[in-house]
Amino acid sequence: MGTDNFARISRLRALIDHANTGAGERATAQRMLDRLLRKTGAANTSRAADRVYGERHHRPGRHATTAAIVESVREDISFARTFAPGAPGEVIVHSPLAAAPAELTVAVSTPFADQIVVTIDDIPPQWGWESDEFDRVVATRDLRALADELAEIIDAYNHYGPDVGPRFFRTIRAQQTTLIR
Structure with a gap:
């Protein structure tokens, strides 16, 4: 995964996690992040798998x-x-x-x-x-x-x-x- 994609993923995650992001904008950013992760093959390397909810x-x-x-x-x-x-x-x-x-x-x-x-x-x-x-x-x-x-x-x-x-x-x-x- 190139540096450019890493920066885009980081920015999208920051936008999704920000408290002042509106629901529509958050949903759009989540769809963009999902597409980018599928495209780069990084979807399976998510660190969220180790989280306990x-x-x-x-x-x-x-x-x-x-x-x-x-x-x-x-x-x-x-x-x-x-x-x-x-x-x-x-x-x-x-x-x-x-x-x-x-x-x-x-x-x-x-x-x-x-x-x-x-x-x-x-x-x-x-x-x-x-x-x-x-x-x-x-x-x-x-x-x-x-x-x-x-x-x-x-x-x-x-x-x-x-x-x-x-x-x-x-x-x-x-x-x-x-x-x-």
Whole structure:
């Protein structure tokens, strides 16, 4: 592949990935890139094959803002909190979000363009906190399971790979304590 084609491919990829590119212009640039990659035989050498995409990465869209992803995460959390078990005799899937106390609140925010922070508040002390052997207050197994489930929900919208960093970073907090970074 010549230097001229490399420059064209780089420019097209930059245009496609730019946040201010319109939908029509992005689609045109994508078609041009696909034709160029087929013509040069570079279609099979894409570095994107090593990328790992979360199962819901496509839902808000490839070029969605972090705010749009936060809205999708909020919807998923709301749905998981109202999850109703099946009919008698059906297998019940355990969800820490659905099993969490009703007074517990979960807030999702994006303080920076590339960070999503989930804060769990109003945690009943007997449910969320316990003392360890050194008399330190630590999160209970239930609270840690809740934090793990929240991290899974957020990670479903992320991507990462050897040639690209994550789409965003996430932090799970329980009141003032960071549980997952």
